Amino acid sequence: MSVPVIEADQSGPNTSASTRGTPLRWMLIVAGVFALVSLVRILTGADDLTSAGALRAAIQAAVPITLAGLGGLWSERAGVVNIGLEGMMIMGALGGAYFTVEHGVVAGILGSILFGALTGTVHAVTTVIFGVDQIVSGVAINIISAGLAAFLAQAWFTGLEGGGPTQSPSLPRPPAITIGPLNDALNELSAKGWFVISDLASLLAALTRNLSLLTILAFVLVGVSGWILWRTAFGLRLRSVGESPSAAESLGVNVYFYKFFAVVMSGIFAGLGGVYLVLVSGPGYQNGLTGGLGYIGLAAMIFGNWRPGGLLIGAGLFGYTTAIRLRGGTIELHALLLVIAVVLIILALWQIYRGSVRRGLITGGIGVVFGVWFATTESVPAEFTGMAPYLATLFVLAFAAQKLRMPAADGQVYRKGSAG
């Protein structure tokens, strides 16, 4: 049992050092990619790449992914793998819709928190208290939740005006912010088509019109989660449970409590992701409306190296590709190939410069493939764009595994008293 302890000791300073260095670098990278997209927009005439409408859609698509990913982050940081995010999201969506129908939007959001927490509690009881395998529990929760949501939807929404056995009536929206004059000015600016400036204007325009309070809440929650998990004693203990539960227990940390708490929180975040789908993304609840978003959230979290900032970037990327696909822009999808090609080739040069020639060549090779794909075709099938989140995650796992560091005891069952 001594091996994990040493590991945890080593990871302490490493983790904090990388936290200090990372944000600025990441911001520069994000800014660089933004400029690149802007350049590609001008070169290819794919105006919808950074239009305010596309960016607004991207933000809207990214929020549920972010919330699901946050759910995954909390749970996995405490060492519990949560495949059940998908089911927790469905339950949150159903609870949100039901309470919104009955008592309004605020009750709806609280209802989604309640339903998410209840589903999370099931996962917590089975995995933490009974010590059942976490994947198994997650799979079972997904089966139960999909069935239960559909069953309750039929019981609750049948006969309501505009509702039916498989869908809720259309629901009122939570309040949204629009800063009219500023938005108009920004729209004007973005219409000019200037390099970077117009794109930034579009981004701001997307944020100043019809920005749902729930969207703001989601981004605040990312920050709050990061702060709690990395800047408080509570968060340190929670993460220690995910790194080395036996070491944590020997220091007097109540391992079960932290794991339980984290998994319930995980359900709450996933539930909020669900309520976002019914209140903001769409008109209401529908059977199967999550459509794998829970898994994409999980992917975003892994893509983001089990960190809030990274998961935000992952969710942003996945949300963006989803939005572009749903808007049906063939030129835009095609132009994205060029963006990917350039990003990969720059990454390859960087890797070769840093000494990992083999990895650089692989990355560069993939980049060239994308470049050739861009040059030789006119359009990209929508299905391929749909695959992007999954493929990106697989590639990151396959080729950047050395850079990734999941919680050391993630997925392992811990029994009280194992610390000996």
Place this chain on the structure above:
Amino acid sequence: MRVVQKLLLGLAAPVLALLIAGALASILLAATGADVGAFWETLLKWPEPRNRVNIINSAAILYLSGVAAAVGFRMNLFNIGVEGQYRIGAFVAAVVAGQAFLPGALNTVFAILMAMVAGALWAGIAAVLRVTRGVSEVIATIMLNSIAGLLVGYLIKKVGVRTGNSISTKEIPESSWVSGIPAVPDAGGAEIYGLALLAVVVGIAYYVVITYTRFGFDVRATGASESAAVASGVNVKKMIIISMLISGAIAGLIGMPVLFGQAHNYGSSFQVGIGFSGIAVALLGRNNPAGIAAGALIFAFLSEQGNRLNILVGISPEIVSVTQGIIVLAVVIAYTLVRRYRRRLEQAAVASQLAPPTAGTDGKDGGPGQDPGDGPGNGPDAGPGDGPDLAKSPREEPVK
């Protein structure tokens, strides 16, 4: 006597799980104001001949899916991707059979083999990522499931035939169809799929291989304790690849009975979710060939009977999938508790035999379970077998 006791202990968990699931379903129904009595009456009514045929058919399909998952589970490998492998396999078989490169039955055999190859290769991606890059097969197969769905959707558009609003692969020539087995009298023309026999073949093969071959022994040994298996000379990486390929090949077979017995092409009407039900069935049956069969029959029975709930008593048939999910969860909890209880008994027995008066209190669990092939450089590896607590007694079947 011991055998009887063991059998009773083994049966106690699933029976208890069924009762708990039934009770929870009743509570749920009562809470939503449904007629609980009518529900049970409809659900437990002895099925009509026609329904019996349906039950056998879907049980056969579920059984294939269950065995596919179980092959992985035996090795402590989580093939969550049965669903994706099934779709890829069914699609490939439909295309190959539709092209009819070979005449009649040869075409059928060839297409089935291609389905196995396609399923195996799809699963192989996850296996290679696991072995070479240390990528958790759970995450990889989840991603591959989604990719499979999209890929098949794309390819159908490319090679498919449009009839009205729906699109599907080219129809298989009639000479390659597999006719049904009219085993149930008075079923009104409903027949058991000819290829439902695949389930029997796969079940027997699974039993023989796992129980009597060197390979099966290695699989069980690796599943029970990877470090012990490595120490005794098992090449775990090779085993992971092979068992994942087998699992995928069996998953490729899942769609065959329907494809050759009923649908004759692959289209959007192909059932989804069988892969996940298969995982549930494998868990219910404790990865045991006969156990999976029992689980598949129970699940198929519930689903078939559930279909009538909506018409007869106005209850959403979804209550059945809720019940199925609860059964799985309850049974897994029960198995986990029983396993822990047994291990404590064994430990106590061994301790009392070995220990002189100064019996120590340590050695609660097995060793730290750190295996040499799993260094920190291997990256994310949520493989279920890594936890110290998962060290199991080799005499026992791994319960996942």
